[in-house]
Amino acid sequence: QVQLQESGPGLVKPSETLSLTCTVSGGSISSYYWSWIRQPAGKGLEWIGRIYTSGSTNYNPSLKSRVTMSVDTSKNQFSLKVSSVTAADTAVYYCARVGAGATLFDYWGQGTLVTVSS
Amino acid sequence: DIQMTQSPSSLSASVGDRVTITCQASQDITNYLNWYQQKPGQAPKLLIYDASNLETGVPSRFSGSGSGTDFTFTISSLQPEDIATYYCQQYDNLPLMYTFGQGTKLEIK
Numbered sequence: 296q297v298q299l300q301e302s303g304p305g306l307v308k309p310s311e312t313l314s315l316t317c318t319v320s321g322g323s324i325s326s327y328y329w330s331w332i333r334q335p336a337g338k339g340l341e342w343i344g345r346i347y348t349s350g351s352t353n354y355n356p357s358l359k360s361r362v363t364m365s366v367d368t369s370k371n372q373f374s375l376k377v378s379s380v381t382a383a384d385t386a387v388y389y390c391a392r393v394g395a396g397a398t399l400f401d402y403w404g405q406g407t408l409v410t411v412s413s
Numbered sequence: 414d415i416q417m418t419q420s421p422s423s424l425s426a427s428v429g430d431r432v433t434i435t436c437q438a439s440q441d442i443t444n445y446l447n448w449y450q451q452k453p454g455q456a457p458k459l460l461i462y463d464a465s466n467l468e469t470g471v472p473s474r475f476s477g478s479g480s481g482t483d484f485t486f487t488i489s490s491l492q493p494e495d496i497a498t499y500y501c502q503q504y505d506n507l508p509l510m511y512t513f514g515q516g517t518k519l520e521i522k
Contacts (some may be wrong), residue, residue, distance in 0.1 A: 301437045330511070340457065342499060342511040389456055398463070398504035399447045400511075403456035 299390050299404035307411050310325040312390075313377040317390030317404060324371045326347055328393035330400060331364065331375045333386040341386075345393055346373055380411045414456045415440050415505050419514030431486040434517045436501035441481050445504040448477055448486045451516075452497045460499075461486065496521055 303315035317329070319360040331343040344354035354362050358377070366373040377384060387406040392403035416439040426432050436446065444464040449457035459468045461477035464484055474489045488495055501514040 339516050340502075340513040344512070345511075355510065356508060393455075394459075394462070396463075398445050399459060399502070400449075400457070401459050401462075401468075403458070406456055 297392060297402045299402055301388060301390050301404045301407040303407065303409070305408055305410060306408060307380055308413050309381055309411055310379055311393065313375070313380050313409055313411070315375045315385060315388055315390075315407065315409070317373050317375075319371045319373075320394075323388065324366070324368055324373065328397055329366070329373045330391045330393050332389045332391055332400070333384075334389070334406070335383075335386045343375065343377075343388075382411050385411045414508070414510060415442060415503060415512060417503055417512050417514045419501050419517060421517060422515060423518045423520070423522045425478065426491050427496045427522045428491055428493060430491045432491050432495075432519065433479060434486040434499055434501075436479075436484045436486070436503075436514050438482045438484075438503055442503050442505065444480050446479065446484045447476075447502045447504075448475075449502060450495075450497045457500060491519075492522075493521060495519065 298320045300318045307313045325348045328347050329346045330345040334340050346352045352364050361378045364374040387408050389406045390404045391400040392402040418437045446464045448461040451457040460471050460475050465477045476487045478485050496515045498518045500516050
């Protein structure tokens with residue numbers, strides 16, 4: 296059973312860079328797309344971007360200028376960086392596997408709350 | 414960009430009721446429409462993929478239908494454990510985007 300676990304600081308100062316890592320266990324990270332999705336408190340889900348194990352990326356156009364994703368296949372991990380954060384970036388951040396066909400999310404991490412505050 | 418309109422935003426029903434949620438796309442998305450269940454404090458869980466296919470292990474009281482722009486999610490007989498928020502999600506490749514509906518919060522009457 297594939298499992299995903301997010302890790303990273305829970306508090307980030309405004310204008311700084313948010314950094315999160317997702318560790319995949321129970322299966323190989325290879326040959327799949329992997330995504331980050333976020334959810335502000337009490338609100339809906341927003342797709343941030345996806346990365347293939349080759350390192351190829353696609354980002355949400357609304358966030359593209361501030362987002363960078365990377366992958367480390369040797370560690371079965373992929374990562375997210377969001378630069379120049381503001382309070383609007385406060386949310387629960389989920390990592391997820393993009394399932395076969397690349398149109399859905401079939402495995403999710405439990406989510407990690409990131410708060411942007413000074 | 415394709416917009417998704419999910420309704421209703423909230424719904425109150427009794428145990429045993431048939432519950433229906435709709436999702437409308439602003440353009441034809443063929444059958445690239447999935448449904449997720451999110452319980453409080455938990456990650457979303459995939460229930461239905463490609464509009465009408467039941468994910469492995471999901472109870473058969475959940476179903477989905479539709480194609481093109483109009484989609485429906487149904488719980489045939491509401492159970493107490495179905496209390497959650499439900500989201501539709503579409504995939505588009507020009508430009509590449511995954512978009513979620515606004516969500517439907519389902520409560521027991």
